Amino acid sequence: MSESPLHYRSAAEPLRRSALAARVFVSLFGSYTFVWGASSLLIVAQVAGGIAWDEAWMVAMLVAFPGFLALFLWAYIARSLLRVWLCLFGVGAASTALAAHWQLRLLAGG
Amino acid sequence: MFDTVRQAMAWVHTGFGLVLGYVLMVVFFFGTLSVFDREIDRWAVPETRFAVQPMPSFDRVLAPVYQRLRPDPADLERIARRVTGELPDVASLPLVSLFAYTTHRDPVLLVGAEFGVPNAPLDPADDHLHAHGRAQVDPRSGAFLPENRLQIGTDFFYPMHYSLNASPAIIGYWVVGLAAMSMLAALVTGLLIHRRLLRELFTFRPHKRSQRSTLDLHNLTGVVALPFHFFFALTGLLIFAAIYLPVHDSLLRPLDRQHEVLEAAQTGLPHEPAGVPAPLASVDAMVAQAKARWAQRGIPGEVGFLTIEHMGDLNGYVSIFRAGSDRVALVGEGIHFSARTGEILHEDPAPSAVHAVSEFLTGLHLQHFRHWLLRWLYVLGGLVGCVCIATGFIFFTEKRKRQWAHHSPQSLRSVDALAVTAVTGMVLAVLGMLVANRVLPIDLPARAGWEERAFWYTWLCALLHAWVRSTALLGGAVSPAWREQCIGIAALAVLAVTLNWVTTGDHLWHTVTTGYWPVAGVDASLLAVAVIAFTAAVRLYGRGAEAASSAVEPVEASRG
Amino acid sequence: MADVAWLWLAAVGCFSGAVWLALAKPVHWAQVMSATAARRHPALVLRCLGWLALATALAACLRADAPTMAVLVWVMLLVPAALAVAMALAWRPAILRCWGAAVCLRPGSSGR
Numbered sequence: 011m012s013e014s015p016l017h018y019r020s021a022a023e024p025l026r027r028s029a030l031a032a033r034v035f036v037s038l039f040g041s042y043t044f045v046w047g048a049s050s051l052l053i054v055a056q057v058a059g060g061i062a063w064d065e066a067w068m069v070a071m072l073v074a075f076p077g078f079l080a081l082f083l084w085a086y087i088a089r090s091l092l093r094v095w096l097c098l099f100g101v102g103a104a105s106t107a108l109a110a111h112w113q114l115r116l117l118a119g120g
Numbered sequence: 121m122f123d124t125v126r127q128a129m130a131w132v133h134t135g136f137g138l139v140l141g142y143v144l145m146v147v148f149f150f151g152t153l154s155v156f157d158r159e160i161d162r163w164a165v166p167e168t169r170f171a172v173q174p175m176p177s178f179d180r181v182l183a184p185v186y187q188r189l190r191p192d193p194a195d196l197e198r199i200a201r202r203v204t205g206e207l208p209d210v211a212s213l214p215l216v217s218l219f220a221y222t223t224h225r226d227p228v229l230l231v232g233a234e235f236g237v238p239n240a241p242l243d244p245a246d247d248h249l250h251a252h253g254r255a256q257v258d259p260r261s262g263a264f265l266p267e268n269r270l271q272i273g274t275d276f277f278y279p280m281h282y283s284l285n286a287s288p289a290i291i292g293y294w295v296v297g298l299a300a301m302s303m304l305a306a307l308v309t310g311l312l313i314h315r316r317l318l319r320e321l322f323t324f325r326p327h328k329r330s331q332r333s334t335l336d337l338h339n340l341t342g343v344v345a346l347p348f349h350f351f352f353a354l355t356g357l358l359i360f361a362a363i364y365l366p367v368h369d370s371l372l373r374p375l376d377r378q379h380e381v382l383e384a385a386q387t388g389l390p391h392e393p394a395g396v397p398a399p400l401a402s403v404d405a406m407v408a409q410a411k412a413r414w415a416q417r418g419i420p421g422e423v424g425f426l427t428i429e430h431m432g433d434l435n436g437y438v439s440i441f442r443a444g445s446d447r448v449a450l451v452g453e454g455i456h457f458s459a460r461t462g463e464i465l466h467e468d469p470a471p472s473a474v475h476a477v478s479e480f481l482t483g484l485h486l487q488h489f490r491h492w493l494l495r496w497l498y499v500l501g502g503l504v505g506c507v508c509i510a511t512g513f514i515f516f517t518e519k520r521k522r523q524w525a526h527h528s529p530q531s532l533r534s535v536d537a538l539a540v541t542a543v544t545g546m547v548l549a550v551l552g553m554l555v556a557n558r559v560l561p562i563d564l565p566a567r568a569g570w571e572e573r574a575f576w577y578t579w580l581c582a583l584l585h586a587w588v589r590s591t592a593l594l595g596g597a598v599s600p601a602w603r604e605q606c607i608g609i610a611a612l613a614v615l616a617v618t619l620n621w622v623t624t625g626d627h628l629w630h631t632v633t634t635g636y637w638p639v640a641g642v643d644a645s646l647l648a649v650a651v652i653a654f655t656a657a658v659r660l661y662g663r664g665a666e667a668a669s670s671a672v673e674p675v676e677a678s679r680g
Numbered sequence: 681m682a683d684v685a686w687l688w689l690a691a692v693g694c695f696s697g698a699v700w701l702a703l704a705k706p707v708h709w710a711q712v713m714s715a716t717a718a719r720r721h722p723a724l725v726l727r728c729l730g731w732l733a734l735a736t737a738l739a740a741c742l743r744a745d746a747p748t749m750a751v752l753v754w755v756m757l758l759v760p761a762a763l764a765v766a767m768a769l770a771w772r773p774a775i776l777r778c779w780g781a782a783v784c785l786r787p788g789s790s791g792r
Contacts (some may be wrong), residue, residue: 071358
């Protein structure tokens with residue numbers, strides 16, 4: 011196929027297919043990783059603060075989906091693709107690890 | 121990469137809209153049908169055309185029903201693969217928990233149970249070894265409804281709405297979830313790329329050229345129903361939050377387990393069975409007590425949901441939940457009784473602010489309330505959503521028709537053929553299924569399977585027809601598949617109404633005069649669909665003739 | 681059955697509110713009103729009247745149902761109301777004239 015129907019081409023620089031694929035990938039999987047870690051951390055933090063488990067879970071879910079939407083759109087707006095990758099996957103992985111560690115400490119302490 | 125934010129948002133809007141719009145169309149359309157799923161069930165299963173029934177007496181009617189209930193063979197097969205040794209005789213599997221569920225629109229009662237499996241699991245961590253069984257019951261007699269009747273509304277259209285009836289369902293859940301997220305993104309990006317949002321709030325110019333009027337209609341339907349679209353997509357995701365973001369079942373499983381044990385201690389509702397057999401006290405007395413408690417609290421109501429955990433065990437308890445017919449939130453105000461003594465163990469406290477919000481959000485989507493105006497307004501909202509998505513597709517093809525006709529004619533044809541299939545083809549498939557439901561012999565083995573096949577094959581035929589007829593596009597015309605399928609819709613809708621009359625005797629005049637609204641409503645809606653489809657076909661034929669006589673009109677490809 | 685009356689009032693309120701808010705836009709005012717009346721456009725009055733009608737509709741919904749349900753009904757009633765106004769403007773703008781005339785009749789109500 012000579013041209014993808016989805017291309018919005020700017021005059022200055024034709025849209026590169028690989029760059030676009032990288033954006034789509036990070037907008038979905040990067041945002042998901044971020045939301046996964048952040049909502050886990052949010053739940054553990056609330057439980058550590060004395061909030062009941064199911065209430066903490068509910069709060070995290072109410073924030074998670076609008077949060078995903080915002081991150082998803084940001085992945086297309088942001089200028090630097092590298093920053094998007096680092097932020098979404100990096101924060102996602104870090105907060106997941108932190109949540110897991112904090113949970114262990116909570117269970118050991120309580 | 122994108123020069124401006126608007127350009128990036130436009131790409132997201134078009135790209136995700138085009139790829140997932142087909143799924144969204146299915147989700148919106150079947151969601152709309154699901155607003156009246158129980159009514160469609162009555163139409164499709166004439167044996168259940170009787171008055172709505174309250175939760176029947178447990179002691180007299182339901183207790184014997186659960187003794188006759190058996191695990192689902194397919195579920196037993198799955199269990200057999202997870203345990204060591206052969207499963208014992210089905211009738212000997214002990215019933216460990218049960219539920220009964222009804223709403224203010226159900227003549228029939230849904231019952232279900234979990235059966236214990238004595239075999240050791242292959243994987244020691246596999247601690248939820250239960251075989252499930254469920255059935256539809258006539259609450260007046262306790263008789264099971266015949267198994268080969270497909271409740272088209274609740275068992276096919278409704279699951280289509282959230283799982284596309286995919287197998288395994290989890291794939292469907294995820295595709296629908298992604299589509300719902302795309303809907304949210306499309307709404308936000310749509311608002312951002314709309315150039316004259318407030319100025320053109322009420323603007324529809326049907327007399328302008330089709331590209332302009334299509335975009336007007338796309339914007340109008342998108343904006344006026346924006347809160348509906350946004351909240352339904354969002355609450356749909358929230359309802360399945362535990363599937364889309366299963367942190368509680370993976371990363372945070374240890375905390376989740378700790379909570380379960382803590383909760384059992386706090387509420388006094390045992391988490392585990394004691395292993396000591398105990399008899400069951402009168403459940404009817406518990407129901408009467410629960411109703412009295414609700415009346416005392418100023419919220420008199422009917423029982424919507426009843427469960428018994430640890431059946432026949434010393435630790436057994438009965439939970440009785442109030443039907444949410446009079447408010448947005450679902451069943452609730454649970455009162456829990458000791459199964460052995462019938463004493464109240466625990467009464468659910470008033471929900472916290474967070475829970476009240478989440479119950480409102482999920483309740484507004486799942487709509488258990490008794491409010492017929494709101495129900496019809498939901499139907500309108502869903503149809504407006506369908507129009508919004510469909511006009512999005514039509515605008516996309518109209519805009520690119522000239523350009524694409526030359527260098528990628530196959531892409532143009534496939535986008536348009538898929539659009540026809542997703543709009544008129546889907547309606548044809550539904551009608552094909554309803555017609556099959558009325559013509560297939562009542563004692564046909566695996567009748568439900570044939571009804572489902574009628575649905576899928578009708579849809580497939582619609583796709584083939586749309587593809588074959590789309591060659592006309594390349595000459596700049598509107599695909600004749602649109603008007604031909606509209607004629608098909610009108611014909612099948614009238615046929616379905618006629619067949620209902622012939623096979624059951626319930627013609628529209630009879631159902632209206634006797635006030636049997638479930639069937640009268642479905643028949644009247646089918647006739648309305650026939651009229652609309654016929655009118656649309658006549659208009660499309662008119663436009664086709666006009667276009668042919670005026671030869672080629674100039675089309676400018678700029679977007680307003 | 682009084683609930684039904686309140687819901688009717690809510691529907692009428694939502695529709696009238698949508699009509700007045702649409703007429704507050706110069707394009708639609710010119711579309712609906714005759715040439716002589718179209719010269720004066722009381723945009724502010726129309727806008728206030730529009731919001732007032734929507735508020736009345738909400739109050740009517742609240743009389744008919746519990747608050748959470750009422751808000752839902754009100755939001756959902758706005759959909760057919762706005763659609764009906766858009767369709768009326770497209771096909772039969774003249775039928776909306778009495779809503780505009782109601783504003784013009786009062787002598788002191790000429791906005792800018």
